[in-house]
Amino acid sequence: MKLVTFTHSGHTRIGKVEGDQIIDLSIAQPSLPQDMLSLLQQGGAAMDKVRDAKALPEAVLALADVKLEAPVQNPSKYLAIGMNYRDHVEESARKGIKTPETQIWFNKQVSCVTGPFDPVEMPRISEMLDYEVELCVVIGKTCKDVSIEDAPSVIAGYMVANDVSVRDIQWASPTWTLGKSFDTHGPVGPWLVTADEISNPHNLHMLLTVNGEERQNNTTSLMVYNIYQQIAHLTQIMTLQPGDLIATGTPMGVAAGMNPPKYLKVGDVIRAEIEGVGVIENKVVAK
Missing domain, CATH: 3.90.850.10 (Fumarylacetoacetase-like, C-terminal domain)
Structure with missing residues (x-):
């Protein structure tokens, strides 16, 4: 998987890239955290939910329409x-x-x-x-x-x-x-x-x-x-x-x-x- 942190319409959250689109995980899997560090901290079960996230029409954004941020924005080291x-x-x-x-x-x-x-x-x-x-x-x-x-x-x-x-x-x-x-x-x-x-x-x-x-x-x-x-x-x-x-x-x-x-x-x-x-x-x- 390709996981991103992105900003769209003034809000920063995380997503999964498929082709030239991003699946917005805040919509496709709303139970997941909205930042990459917290997602990683939740471990394998959270990653399984990311893999299962579907490209629902309301959850899909064009990659060209978002600003890609540093994937992990606040690492400890x-x-x-x-x-x-x-x-x-x-x-x-x-x-x-x-x-x-x-x-x-x-x-x-x-x-x-x-x-x-x-x-x-x-x-x-x-x-x-x-x-x-x-x-x-x-x-x-x-x-x-x-x-x-x-x-x-x-x-x-x-x-x-x-x-x-x-x-x-x-x-x-x-x-x-x-x-x-x-x-x-x-x-x-x-x-x-x-x-x-x-x-x-x-x-x-x-x-x-x-x-x-x-x-x-x-x-x-x-x-x-x-x-x-x-x-x-x-x-x-x-x-x-x-x-x-x-x-x-x-x-x-x-x-x-x-x-x-x-x-x-x-x-x-x-x-x-x-x-x-x-x-x-x-x-x-x-x-």
């Missing part, structure tokens, strides 16, 4: 792994960035989360604005100390993410969090594709363009630590909750890795696409 694609590690090493010896994690503060087609703001304090196409995992169950083998069972689904980064602010701090957490610098979507729709998340084509120019073009098969290893590692340390987001790394081609660097400018349009998951597109605007 947004975690991201750095330097997790082999070619990106090599690209960064050429810039003098040390190759990590273990999984490197940072927070994107949840206030950065924004919609799949919303604008990305150019900071006033930096011109080193960069992009990173990433497969984003959405956690579906409260979980701790999850084994690698059991990790698939705690995944609700997947989204496209652009880990927008302000490089000079990022590099000024060993934690990276500040440079990754500017408001509007966490576009995700366009929908949450449930895990059963993605047979192998480690073999998906990824593409990012800026104004139609190809910048990143690779596959998720190049992850150093796969998704299940990431979840196992994180849950040794912390409890993950339904709706938590995990950005799983980016391949080579980021602006900072180019010679010379080719950072984003006001007016640029960034399009990020992942096979089987979807497309998000964001325009850089002045703050």
Whole structure:
């Protein structure tokens, strides 16, 4: 299934995408919550009701007539792994960035989360604005100390993410969090594709363009630590909750890795696409 958070006629709620239409779950299944986080918290029984939702005439909206929002608007955590694609590690090493010896994690503060087609703001304090196409995992169950083998069972689904980064602010701090957490610098979507729709998340084509120019073009098969290893590692340390987001790394081609660097400018349009998951597109605007 493709699950969305959308706004129509001034009201925001959740729905299921079928073709070019949305089934408004507030009408088709009125007993369900009207926000994605609460839906995920209710677990499998609620998801079964979503699957059973019928395209009643009064519950159907054209996809073109709604505004798609971030599918999960208020996650408790947004975690991201750095330097997790082999070619990106090599690209960064050429810039003098040390190759990590273990999984490197940072927070994107949840206030950065924004919609799949919303604008990305150019900071006033930096011109080193960069992009990173990433497969984003959405956690579906409260979980701790999850084994690698059991990790698939705690995944609700997947989204496209652009880990927008302000490089000079990022590099000024060993934690990276500040440079990754500017408001509007966490576009995700366009929908949450449930895990059963993605047979192998480690073999998906990824593409990012800026104004139609190809910048990143690779596959998720190049992850150093796969998704299940990431979840196992994180849950040794912390409890993950339904709706938590995990950005799983980016391949080579980021602006900072180019010679010379080719950072984003006001007016640029960034399009990020992942096979089987979807497309998000964001325009850089002045703050």
